Amino acid sequence: MTVKFSFSNEQEEFRSNLRRLLADRSPTKEVRRLMETDQGYERDEWKAINNALGLTAIRIPEDCGGYGLSFGDQGIVLEEMGRALLCAPYFATAVLAAGAIINAGTEAEKEALLPCIAAGETTATLAWVEDNARWDAEGTALTATAESSGVMLNGHKTYVVDGHTADLIVVLAHAPQGLSLFTVDGTAAGLTRRALKSMDPTRKFARLEFDRVNARPLGVVGEAAAPFARTMIEATVCLANEMVGGAERLREDALAYAMMRMQFGRPIASFQSMKHKQADMLLEVELAKSAAYYAAASLDDGDDDVAASAHLAKALASDAYTQTAIHAVQIHGGIGFTWDNDTHLWFKRAKSSEVLLGDAQYHRELMLQNWAA
Amino acid sequence: MTEINEETVRAEARAWLEENWSTDYGLVEWRRKLAESGWGVPHWPSRWYGGDLPVGLVPVVEEEFKRIGAVGVAKVGIRTLAAATILAHGTDLQKEKFLLRILTGEDIWCQLFSEPGSGSDVAGAVTRAEFRGNQWVVNGQKVWTTSAHKAHWGLLLARTDWDQPKHRGLSYFVIDMKQPGITVQSLRQMNGYASFNQVFFTDAKVEPEMLVSEVGNGWAVTTTTLMHERRGADALRSWAIASDKPGRIYDEERDEVRTTMEPYKWYPQRVGRIDLLLERARATGKIDDPVIRQEIAKVLAMSKAAEWTARRARTAQEQGRPQGPEGSLGKLASSLVARAAARVHTSLLGPDALLTGEDGPMNGLLAEILVSVPACSIAGGTDEIQRNIISERVLNMPRERTGDTDKPFKDVPRNIVA
Numbered sequence: 001m002t003v004k005f006s007f008s009n010e011q012e013e014f015r016s017n018l019r020r021l022l023a024d025r026s027p028t029k030e031v032r033r034l035m036e037t038d039q040g041y042e043r044d045e046w047k048a049i050n051n052a053l054g055l056t057a058i059r060i061p062e063d064c065g066g067y068g069l070s071f072g073d074q075g076i077v078l079e080e081m082g083r084a085l086l087c088a089p090y091f092a093t094a095v096l097a098a099g100a101i102i103n104a105g106t107e108a109e110k111e112a113l114l115p116c117i118a119a120g121e122t123t124a125t126l127a128w129v130e131d132n133a134r135w136d137a138e139g140t141a142l143t144a145t146a147e148s149s150g151v152m153l154n155g156h157k158t159y160v161v162d163g164h165t166a167d168l169i170v171v172l173a174h175a176p177q178g179l180s181l182f183t184v185d186g187t188a189a190g191l192t193r194r195a196l197k198s199m200d201p202t203r204k205f206a207r208l209e210f211d212r213v214n215a216r217p218l219g220v221v222g223e224a225a226a227p228f229a230r231t232m233i234e235a236t237v238c239l240a241n242e243m244v245g246g247a248e249r250l251r252e253d254a255l256a257y258a259m260m261r262m263q264f265g266r267p268i269a270s271f272q273s274m275k276h277k278q279a280d281m282l283l284e285v286e287l288a289k290s291a292a293y294y295a296a297a298s299l300d301d302g303d304d305d306v307a308a309s310a311h312l313a314k315a316l317a318s319d320a321y322t323q324t325a326i327h328a329v330q331i332h333g334g335i336g337f338t339w340d341n342d343t344h345l346w347f348k349r350a351k352s353s354e355v356l357l358g359d360a361q362y363h364r365e366l367m368l369q370n371w372a373a
Numbered sequence: 374m375t376e377i378n379e380e381t382v383r384a385e386a387r388a389w390l391e392e393n394w395s396t397d398y399g400l401v402e403w404r405r406k407l408a409e410s411g412w413g414v415p416h417w418p419s420r421w422y423g424g425d426l427p428v429g430l431v432p433v434v435e436e437e438f439k440r441i442g443a444v445g446v447a448k449v450g451i452r453t454l455a456a457a458t459i460l461a462h463g464t465d466l467q468k469e470k471f472l473l474r475i476l477t478g479e480d481i482w483c484q485l486f487s488e489p490g491s492g493s494d495v496a497g498a499v500t501r502a503e504f505r506g507n508q509w510v511v512n513g514q515k516v517w518t519t520s521a522h523k524a525h526w527g528l529l530l531a532r533t534d535w536d537q538p539k540h541r542g543l544s545y546f547v548i549d550m551k552q553p554g555i556t557v558q559s560l561r562q563m564n565g566y567a568s569f570n571q572v573f574f575t576d577a578k579v580e581p582e583m584l585v586s587e588v589g590n591g592w593a594v595t596t597t598t599l600m601h602e603r604r605g606a607d608a609l610r611s612w613a614i615a616s617d618k619p620g621r622i623y624d625e626e627r628d629e630v631r632t633t634m635e636p637y638k639w640y641p642q643r644v645g646r647i648d649l650l651l652e653r654a655r656a657t658g659k660i661d662d663p664v665i666r667q668e669i670a671k672v673l674a675m676s677k678a679a680e681w682t683a684r685r686a687r688t689a690q691e692q693g694r695p696q697g698p699e700g701s702l703g704k705l706a707s708s709l710v711a712r713a714a715a716r717v718h719t720s721l722l723g724p725d726a727l728l729t730g731e732d733g734p735m736n737g738l739l740a741e742i743l744v745s746v747p748a749c750s751i752a753g754g755t756d757e758i759q760r761n762i763i764s765e766r767v768l769n770m771p772r773e774r775t776g777d778t779d780k781p782f783k784d785v786p787r788n789i790v791a
Contacts, residue, residue: 004681004684005681005684005685005687005688006685006688006692006694007688148380158666239626248444255768255770256771259770264770267771269770270770270774271770272761272773274770275760275761275764275765275768275770276760276761276764277764278764278768279705279759279760279763279764279768279769280760281759282698282702282742282763282767282768283702283705283706283709283763286682286698286699286702287675287678287679287702287706288678289682290678290681290682290684290699291677291678291681293681293685296680312674312677312678315674316674316675316678317669357680361667364666364667364670364671364674365663365666365667365670367670367673367674368666368669368670368673371673
């Protein structure tokens with residue numbers, strides 16, 4: 001039970017190792033370099049970081065080459081990545097795609113697909129949103145039809161996280177049997193991928209056009225609704241954990257700046273308006289952290305109300321991260337509005353995270369529905 | 374000597390209770406027995422009614438009390454703060470005189486800190502105590518004193534030296550409340566209740582042996598009391614639950630809880646009654662209003678997260694880890710929740726928010742929420758003071774500049790109080 005409210009010594013040690021690694025390998029100078037690239041990350045550099053601590057292997061079962069660890073552990077990874085603003089296809093690969101494969105795939109499919117992800121050889125993503133911009137499965141129009149040469153996908157997907165670079169793409173489609181998941185290679189014939197211009201340059205999105213793309217089923221065709229929904233809940237929790245890491249970093253940086261910035265002969269941190277703002281920021285970020293940790297542990301515990309906790313965590317993280325970013329720019333003053341100052345990097349990540357997988361309003365409504373209200 | 378651990382403590386407590394507990398005792402009689410045995414306050418020193426147990430094992434003993442249904446020592450009200458303060462700073466004579474009657478619940482206590490001129494700034498007290506002849510003579514006024522009209526004893530903070538800077542001129546006394554020099558007047562609040570009092574001192578007397586700690590050390594002693602007050606605030610509700618079982622001792626306990634808790638009747642309303650939000654939304658048919666749904670969800674989410682944050686702090690404490698910032702946020706969080714809840718209750722009430730008493734829904738309970746919530750962000754340290762504490766002690770931001778700590782208190786500008 002207590003894992004909902006604390007981390008073990010091993011977990012704390014893992015966190016500090018990871019924090020050191022990311023501070024070393026992904027300082028903001030590196031973030032700025034990578035965010036200007038079309039890919040958004042560098043394969044070899046990401047591989048080196050990933051392999052140092054086996055990050056993509058964390059939640060992959062041991063018989064598929066992973067460590068079979070908990071969401072609590074993966075939450076730490078995401079929180080630290082959010083804090084460092086790491087430019088890497090981790091969320092797309094290890095949360096979205098691996099999650100869908102673990103939840104939907106047959107044993108044979110898992111054994112075929114997961115070891116390469118665990119080893120950091122394959123990057124992957126999940127493509128489910130279309131132009132109607134629904135975050136659930138209801139907007140799915142892309143079709144899967146059986147032809148003599150196999151299953152063919154026709155339609156489009158958009159807002160696909162790291163979709164332009166992923167080696168493997170898990171696709172949500174409508175088959176005659178019902179909602180289904182398929183996998184296609186990033187280089188499949190008939191697949192056109194276009195990198196979209198992302199407001200947050202540290203998180204890339206792509207639009208994918210499917211014109212008779214040959215696809216392999218993932219799990220039982222027609223029965224993807226439950227595993228897909230489960231994957232969304234897990235992704236929501238993981239994103240919330242990533243977000244609180246970023247929010248805390250912004251809060252700390254804004255505090256450090258206020259302590260050294262002198263105006264009227266005193267540090268601006270000595271003004272009560274600054275102190276009270278910082279107290280409010282701390283409160284908001286800590287509440288969001290508690291909810292993110294709770295939801296991750298709730299996934300591990302298999303709680304019945306895990307969906308409600310997931311929605312709650314994402315709603316709080318969305319509000320807290322965005323509000324902290326607004327305060328952080330304000331506390332920095334003019335310099336905070338410049339490109340050279342780092343605050344805008346997290347500000348944009350806050351915005352993109354707020355919207356990705358649904359904003360605070362969306363999740364609050366789902367939370368209430370889950371509480372049978 | 375047996376090892377002290379959860380198992381041995383549980384076995385010992387169980388054996389003692391099984392042998393001694395009976396519902397036929399009178400309340401005071403049973404509590405005297407508890408005090409003698411050390412099981413009533415097992416974490417206190419064995420010399421003073423305790424058993425020298427580590428605080429961490431107290432819940433084990435409490436579980437055994439609950440299991441068998443045994444009544445514990447008196448725990449409600451200011452008496453607990455008095456006990457903690459006297460244990461920490463009192464003389465043996467004071468401990469002899471007060472501790473046992475605190476545990477049995479025979480004496481009622483009150484706290485005399487706040488004054489009309491010093492609310493957030495408690496150390497700015499101007500009630501004076503002067504040593505005349507062979508005793509202390511007290512003049513001045515205190516306010517927000519719960520149970521002053523029933524109290525036998527008061528914990529008094531008074532100024533004894535006006536030439537010292539603010540914090541160094543204070544002394545701490547135990548004052549006999551049943552004396553001619555003390556007048557108590559109830560203070561009516563904006564929600565109509567009168568849970569607190571104003572206390573006026575006109576040449577009230579304190580015997581020299583009722584000084585707690587030394588002259589001039591009153592602020593340190595006050596800090597002890599306030600620390601226990603903050604710690605105990607959460608537990609207030611759980612103490613207030615009396616058993617519903619039949620039996621003489623339970624009857625007497627129920628009476629005690631009813632009288633002691635009387636001033637706290639509206640306390641659930643001041644924190645916003647979020648437990649009623651969904652029920653009220655259904656009852657009013659506004660459960661389908663998307664705006665109302667969002668507002669309810671905001672309150673409930675914040676409240677849940679605040680609860681989880683408090684659990685994080687408690688877990689860290691239990692595991693002996695350094696507590697992070699999460700331990701200092703509860704008070705501020707609860708006032709934000711209360712305010713937001715009051716707003717939603719207003720939306721749910723619609724025009725009914727215009728009415729109160731038996732003309733208001735739920736016999737005026739909802740109206741009571743609206744006019745009680747403002748207390749939440751003031752009592753026990755205002756939101757502004759909480760934010761100062763968080764920013765200064767948790768975030769290490771520069772302390773507020775004060776104009777009163779480096780000069781004799783008599784030269785400090787202060788409020789004019791009639």
